[in-house]
Amino acid sequence: MNGDPHSLIEVRDLTIGYGDRRVLEGINFEVRRGEVFAILGVSGSGKSTLLKHLIGLYQPMRGDVLISGASIVHAEGDERLRILRKFGVLYQSGALFGSLTTVENVRLPLDEFTDLSEAAKDLIALSKLRLVGLESAATKLPADLSGGMQKRAGIARAIVMDPCLLFLDEPSAGLDPITSAGLDALIRELARGIGITFVIVTHELASIYAVADRVVVLDPKTRGIAAEGAPSWLRENASQPWVRQFLKREAA
Amino acid sequence: MRPDGTATLTFTGELDAISTPQAWSKLETEFAGSNVIRLEVDVRQLVCDSAGLALLYHLSVGGMTPGANVNLTGLSPELQHLLRSFSKEDFQALQEHEPTCSSFVEDVGAATWGWLRDLRQQVEFIGEVTVAIMKSLFRPRRMHWKEVFRVFDVAGVNALPVVSLLTFLVGMVIAFESAQPLEQLGAQVFVANLLGLVMSRELGPVMAAIMLAGRSGSAFAAELGTMKVNEELNALQTMGLSPVQFLVVQRVVAGILLTPVLTVFAMYAGLLGGIPVLLGLGFPLRMVLHQVQSGLHFGDLAEGISKSIVFGAIVASVSCLRGLQTGEGPRAVGESATRSVVSSILLIILADTIIASVTYALRK
Numbered sequence: 001m002n003g004d005p006h007s008l009i010e011v012r013d014l015t016i017g018y019g020d021r022r023v024l025e026g027i028n029f030e031v032r033r034g035e036v037f038a039i040l041g042v043s044g045s046g047k048s049t050l051l052k053h054l055i056g057l058y059q060p061m062r063g064d065v066l067i068s069g070a071s072i073v074h075a076e077g078d079e080r081l082r083i084l085r086k087f088g089v090l091y092q093s094g095a096l097f098g099s100l101t102t103v104e105n106v107r108l109p110l111d112e113f114t115d116l117s118e119a120a121k122d123l124i125a126l127s128k129l130r131l132v133g134l135e136s137a138a139t140k141l142p143a144d145l146s147g148g149m150q151k152r153a154g155i156a157r158a159i160v161m162d163p164c165l166l167f168l169d170e171p172s173a174g175l176d177p178i179t180s181a182g183l184d185a186l187i188r189e190l191a192r193g194i195g196i197t198f199v200i201v202t203h204e205l206a207s208i209y210a211v212a213d214r215v216v217v218l219d220p221k222t223r224g225i226a227a228e229g230a231p232s233w234l235r236e237n238a239s240q241p242w243v244r245q246f247l248k249r250e251a252a
Numbered sequence: 253m254r255p256d257g258t259a260t261l262t263f264t265g266e267l268d269a270i271s272t273p274q275a276w277s278k279l280e281t282e283f284a285g286s287n288v289i290r291l292e293v294d295v296r297q298l299v300c301d302s303a304g305l306a307l308l309y310h311l312s313v314g315g316m317t318p319g320a321n322v323n324l325t326g327l328s329p330e331l332q333h334l335l336r337s338f339s340k341e342d343f344q345a346l347q348e349h350e351p352t353c354s355s356f357v358e359d360v361g362a363a364t365w366g367w368l369r370d371l372r373q374q375v376e377f378i379g380e381v382t383v384a385i386m387k388s389l390f391r392p393r394r395m396h397w398k399e400v401f402r403v404f405d406v407a408g409v410n411a412l413p414v415v416s417l418l419t420f421l422v423g424m425v426i427a428f429e430s431a432q433p434l435e436q437l438g439a440q441v442f443v444a445n446l447l448g449l450v451m452s453r454e455l456g457p458v459m460a461a462i463m464l465a466g467r468s469g470s471a472f473a474a475e476l477g478t479m480k481v482n483e484e485l486n487a488l489q490t491m492g493l494s495p496v497q498f499l500v501v502q503r504v505v506a507g508i509l510l511t512p513v514l515t516v517f518a519m520y521a522g523l524l525g526g527i528p529v530l531l532g533l534g535f536p537l538r539m540v541l542h543q544v545q546s547g548l549h550f551g552d553l554a555e556g557i558s559k560s561i562v563f564g565a566i567v568a569s570v571s572c573l574r575g576l577q578t579g580e581g582p583r584a585v586g587e588s589a590t591r592s593v594v595s596s597i598l599l600i601i602l603a604d605t606i607i608a609s610v611t612y613a614l615r616k
Contacts, residue, residue: 073534103346116303117276120339123306123343138342139349143580151329161269162301196459 007213008033008197009054014063016053022061023049025223029216033164036191036198036211038231041218042246044111047201048169050218053165054199055063055089056080067165085113087165088130092173094150094156096142103138104130130155130188148179155186165197166190172204185192185211205249217243256290261311264297267304274405276307279315288317296326305331309338310350367559377496377573381504382495388505388592399502407468408510411447415463415514416521423447429567431533444530444540445547451522452548452556458604459522460514461563464507465596469571472503473592498504500572507568508561513559519553559607567596 017023023046031037041047048083052058052249053067056072063107072083096105106125110116116124132152136188140252142150151171157167172180190196191211202208208231209214215234219226227238235247293311298304308454312322313333327335356363388395422491425441434440477498479485485495523544572594578584 098583114303114308115273115275119343120272120276120303120306120310122346123309123338124302126307126338126339126342126346127302127306127334128341130339135339135342135573138346159300194330208352245562 005240006032006036008068010064010066010069012051012053012064012066014050015048015061016058019062019222023170024218026063029142029225032214034191034195034197035213036187036200038200038202038208038212038215039218040203040208040215042220043203045218045220047218051167051199051201053168056084062104085161086163087167088097088155088161088163089167090151090154090158090169092170092172094142094147096145096150096153098142102134102145102153102156105142105153106160109161110159113247118230125160128160128237129153131157131159131190132156146179148175150173150185151183154183157189157218159190159196159211163196163224165199168198168200168202169239170202170204171200172202177203179205180207181210182201183207183227189213205247208216257287257496258292258613259288259290259317260292260294262294262297263300264537267298267300267307269301269303270415279307279311283316286317287319289324291317291320292490293322294326295324298326300331302334305335305338310333312342314371322348322574369584373577374570374573377576380494380496381500381569384494384501385504387497388501395505396498396502396580400506402466403503404510406428406613407464407506408513411463411467411514412517415460418452418463419451419456419518419522420525422459423451423522424529425525426455426522427525427526428449431529439616440533441535441543443526443533444535444543446522446608447526448544448548449552451519452552453559454474454604454608455558457511457515457556458521458600459561460511460560461567461600462516464511464514464564465567465571465600466594469567469587469592469596472571473541473575473578473588475576478589478612480578481580481582481585482578495576500569500576503572504565504568509563509564510556510563511560511567511585512514515556519556546556555607555611560606562603562607566599570599571596595600 004039007030009028011027013147014027014125015022015025026102027050039047039050048159049058054067054072056075058159060073064074067083067086070079073080075083092106095104097108100108103125106128110121110124119126126135126138131140132155134149134156137145137153142153145153153167155166155250168187171183175183187200188211191198196212200207200212212231214229215227215231216225217227217234217238219240226240227234227239227243231247235244238244238247258382261279265271293308295308302306308324308327312324314320314322427447430443430446431440434442434446476485476495479499488495488498504615527537527540531537571592574588574595577591578588
């Protein structure tokens with residue numbers, strides 16, 4: 001079923017949309033193990049919709065998404081749960097549960113899915129918080145954290161079950177450039193240090209050049225992929241002029 | 253374990269979230285009471301995740317062999333990276349952290365203070381709404397009549413079936429329950445008079461207002477609360493528009509207009525509910541209607557209707573106030589909705605008691 005052992009995600013002939021409206025038609029790409037992959041596009045090009053299909057929240061109109069060779073589109077029950085365990089997701093707002101403290105938020109998956117002792121669960125949750133630099137905010141409520149800290153806590157919760165894959169939806173949205181750069185450094189550290197594969201949806205060019213190994217650029221006009229490759233290479237060599245302009249931050 | 257106090261521990265296989273708890277407790281019993289000075293831990297053939305790492309960390313800081321010198325060998329660079337993120341200090345800090353528990357006296361003080369502040373806000377709010385309504389009455393063009401009619405439709409017209417059904421059933425029950433005691437006095441026919449009075453003076457307006465509080469007051473609070481959470485209220489204020497003028501006045505005016513209508517429907521539905529019971533007791537319809545007519549005066553209807561206007565104003569304005577008072581986060585919206593219903597019903601009954609006592613004194 002899995003053609004290439006190096007690819008972690010395979011998107012095959014995927015068509016997605018709402019009702020009768022098609023957002024993307026017949027797209028194909030793959031994400032390789034260990035890389036930081038970015039999905040890029042102008043507002044309204046279907047980046048976030050594509051992400052929600054990759055993580056199995058929405059059903060596509062046609063086509064398939066394979067994660068480690070298993071289809072998340074057709075999986076049900078325990079098989080679906082097994083695929084879901086392979087990845088973590090950071091939502092745009094962090095999506096922390098407001099009634100739980102930071103460490104309780106991070107512990108939640110451990111509480112629900114494992115039989116570890118209380119001390120072990122605390123140890124693991126705290127280690128993840130230290131990994132994202134939030135060990136001193138463990139007992140704070142999400143409302144008392146800044147936007148950047150909430151995203152870090154969201155990442156800590158997403159990696160607590162040791163996924164090999166992490167999806168980030170607009171990680172730098174609403175953050176100042178310095179906090180955003182700190183988040184980029186964290187992504188690089190997690191990717192190089194413990195080998196997590198990242199799929200990032202963003203329109204923040206600065207962080208793409210800082211972290212992404214490869215990008216796909218979505219084209220809202222053709223509802224397909226306009227370009228695919230390393231961001232700095234595409235900036236000079238993309239076949240379509242608007243992609244080069246977009247990557248150089250020039251108005252088309 | 254050798255006699256010089258050196259122990260060797262070799263892990264093979266997989267230590268994940270499922271197998272770790274077992275291994276943890278097994279090692280704990282193994283090491284209990286032993287006097288290990290040096291512990292060599294070999295993890296060259298081990299595959300492990302964070303759960304396994306937590307166990308290795310616990311071992312490496314001497315968590316199972318206090319005072320021993322522990323040596324870990326064969327850990328891959330990635331796992332070493334992860335192991336460095338474990339920290340005993342963080343763990344101790346978390347264990348020592350106790351949720352702040354306030355004393356009884358503090359709680360009482362905070363509750364009293366909160367209650368007084370709320371009272372002050374309510375008084376201020378009543379003033380603000382009154383001024384805003386006056387302004388709108390003098391300049392009716394600035395009023396958003398479309399919004400008034402929308403609220404009238406949603407909270408009033410759509411509520412007619414449920415309010416009518418409810419009071420119909422209540423009327424029936426009252427007729428049933430009062431028929432028996434009145435029979436002992438031979439005054440069963442006065443069930444009709446009683447029903448007419450109770451429905452027009454008390455239950456008609458009260459039932460209509462309680463339904464309004466539960467059905468629409470909570471919706472007002474949730475709607476304004478969500479707008480506050482989404483910073484829409486801030487947007488209004490920075491545009492120089494007052495949320496009271498822009499959102500509350502419409503709802504209060506609609507509330508004042510729609511409650512009397514609901515109340516009239518409630519009164520008649522209640523009477524209609526009693527009629528089948530009276531017919532069942534053997535009274536002819538003409539007699540029942542005659543009894544209702546003779547027992548009911550214009551003053552009773554007027555009392556009920558004027559009460560309902562007060563109730564409508566109370567429900568709409570209190571619900572809007574609770575909505576505007578919403579704090580942060582999704583939970584606050586739920587709290588506001590609850591508080592709006594509780595405060596509305598409380599104030600309805602309070603106002604009802606006051607009006608009933610005053611009119612009783614006046615009738616004497």
